[in-house]
Amino acid sequence: MLGRYVNNLNKRTHRFSNFSRTYKICVVGSGPGAFYTAQELLKRSGAEIDIFERLPVPFGLVRYGVAPDHPEVKNCINGFTSLMQTRRCRFYGNVNVGKDISVEQLRSAYNGVVLAYGAENNRKLGIPGEDISGCYAAREFVGWYNGIPSMAGLKPDLSCENVVIFGHGNVALDVARMLLSPVAVLEKTDISGAALETLINSKIRNVYIIGRRGPLQTAFTIKEFRELTKLPNCHGHLDKNVFTDLNSIIPDLARPRRRLTELMMKTALSEKTAELCQQTGSQHWHMKFNRSPTEVLSSPNCRRVSGIRMEINKLEKTSEAVRAVGSGKFEDLACGLVISSIGYKSIAIDENVPFDAVTGIIPNVKGRVVSKRLYCSGWVKRGPIGVIASTMKDAFETAEMISEDMKQDNLPTSSCFGFEEIAKYLDQKGVRYVTFEDWNKIDAHEKYLGRMKNKPREKLTSVVEMLNVIDTP
Ligand SMILES: Cc1cc2nc3c(=O)[nH]c(=O)nc-3n(C[C@H](O)[C@H](O)[C@H](O)COP(=O)(O)OP(=O)(O)OC[C@H]3O[C@@H](n4cnc5c(N)ncnc54)[C@H](O)[C@@H]3O)c2cc1C
Known part of the structure; x- marks a missing residue:
């Protein structure tokens, strides 16, 4: 063909x-x-x-x-x-x-x-503390687990229990899923060897996925959201109260938005017993709405992320859009890693x-x-x-x-x-x-390395390594 x-x-x-x-x-x-x-x-x-x-x-x-x-x-x-x-x-x-x-x-x-x-490049949060160790753009984190040479040295520390991801798009959900997927699934993919090693030793228990506005303004699609709900030994938490006013609106929503909102609501209402949440080894994702980050907090003695300060928003409807407006009320959340997923540039x-x-x-x-x-x-x-x-x-x-x-x-x-x-x-x-023939050599070499590990490929993560493979007769 x-x-x-x-x-x-x-x-x-x-x-x-x-x-x-x-x-x-x-x-x-x-x-x-x-x-x-x-x-x-x-x-x-x-x-x-x-x-x-x-x-x-x-x-x-x-x-x-x-x-x-x-x-x-x-x-x-x-x-x-x-x-x-x-x-x-x-x-x-x-x-x-x-x-x-x-x-x-x-x-x-x-x-x-x-x-x-x-x-x-990527958009920045534009808040104090954004440049301290442990705070990354999703572009960097995604590049790291996918083996892009410029991010090979990222070395994120996953020894903390809580991670915060800002953004309610598909990239944010990709990042959350990578942090919460079982190693048995990841090791069969083309994830970079270094990222797999780090994830094997990860201590992460809670991933908070936080957006400025409400459930009707999320940018992710139902497929990616459903994948989160199906992660084994992992429980999803959404605030039921955010959905209380939506019941009457749902029937009038366009089909994709209606189906997504119904699934979010169903997940929010599903019973999670305290026992279930305490299970050893279980992981959790928490989807939070109506919050804007205002400062990345760091521990007093070292320049490392220790938490995030957020302002709670109210939603205001204008003729064109629904805007998030700060309420003047703030909330802190302890975490060891912050990933901002608010857009590439x-x-x-x-x-x-x-x-x-x-x-x-x-x-x-x-x-x-x-x-x-x-x-x-x-x-x-x-x-x-x-x-x-x-x-x-x-x-x-x-x-x-x-x-x-x-x-x-x-x-x-x-x-x-x-x-x-x-x-x-x-x-x-x-x-x-x-040339493309040179790429074919790299491709064959990566697939060969992958076969040794039962993966589709093991990507080379340095340009020098790539050129060496091409030059090897
Ligand atoms: C994290 C993430 C996950 C995604 N997942 C999906 C998905 O599951 N399904 C889906 O359908 N879509 C997905 N997308 C969207 C999809 O990747 C984009 O729609 C698409 O890649 C955009 O194509 P592009 O050619 O414009 O840019 P790119 O794919 O970024 O290609 C641009 C190329 O230009 C090269 N380049 C940059 N600067 C220079 C330069 N100065 N000189 C020469 N070359 C240069 C870059 O190295 C790169 O190879 C995802 C996007 C992201 C960010």
Whole structure:
């Protein structure tokens, strides 16, 4: 099946040769935003596409964000891999665009440039104590358990009993689930070896998942919430009182929100005897609403997290939204670890590319950036929200705009040298770029290491190690 698809893509070079035979397009980033743009562009045109990635390994958040116990979500990698079998798509990893090569240099070497470099940073809580030891952004924690090289040295201390996670989105629930899942489940996933080791020795008993607003404003989906309720030897606690006023509203809610609220309510009302809660070895998650963090508390003698101070909120309805407003009442909660899961954030990678620092996106119209021959796709196009399916839809739109511009002759047809030109710059700078064949070697090596441990793979967590594997004959 895949072979036939690849053959069809190769044939398209001839079918579309009237308008796009010589177009060379490059894509910055290799997550779903990049691969789905490339896939659609290959389908719609005869363009040749080069993908540039900062790391020696492809797939962005599919590899380094999606939770290890959700392997089915990572199946999109099979489609991305088959795309690389076409003669018209190439991968150049270990190339940091903005540092190793500028967007201007890419623009001179290619007919069009697509920026799909995702969201490499996170929003901050903006409260005192946020920088003390034991307080992390979910982006860092997720990167750590997924083995991203930049977080390999994180070493979170899980010897405390209580953990607080701020945020009511799917990423917050992923983090809670990873902290509360049995080791027997985690050890069969592609979780990083260091994270597994730390979780085996974890002393965590209570995970508090705290949000600014109420149950009707949560951003997580029912699938992720249900997974929490099904964790073995783990009990969920929600404040019944928060749901008392909702009974009359529930029937009028849209179906997904109604089903989620009903499940939350059912979990809140389910009886948890004191005996059950005291069971040795049992763990608990507590979902709390209407609370904003105001300070990360630290122990007097060492700069380590000892708790969190929160202001209790009231909800105020405006014409557009439901706002959380501080009540002036505060509450402290003792904990040894704080993880803020309040959103990822894109950054500017090149001063010559327009970037809106407030919204954290590259300003664009359907993926077209103001200056000609520049496009964007994925989270850097619309902000760090949405699952892989929505990123795909949005990437298809960008590809459609590029192929429109090809048809309308809005892209210069002058011969571009493509990677031939870029390789010269990279060689001058001593940048060791890697190809998809090199990634195949890393992939095979990781799977081999995984087989030794009955895991799907053991990820390499350092760039040096990755390059060594490539260089080993
Ligand atoms: C923790 C987490 C869990 C998720 N779980 C799910 C899930 O279960 N199911 C689901 O459908 N969706 C999930 N998502 C959403 C999904 O991951 C995103 O929709 C998708 O990855 C966004 O794609 P992207 O290409 O825009 O960004 P990314 O996937 O982040 O890809 C961007 C790529 O650009 C590269 N890059 C960055 N800077 C540069 C540079 N200067 N030069 C070259 N390359 C660069 C990065 O290394 C990265 O590889 C999850 C997201 C997160 C954060």
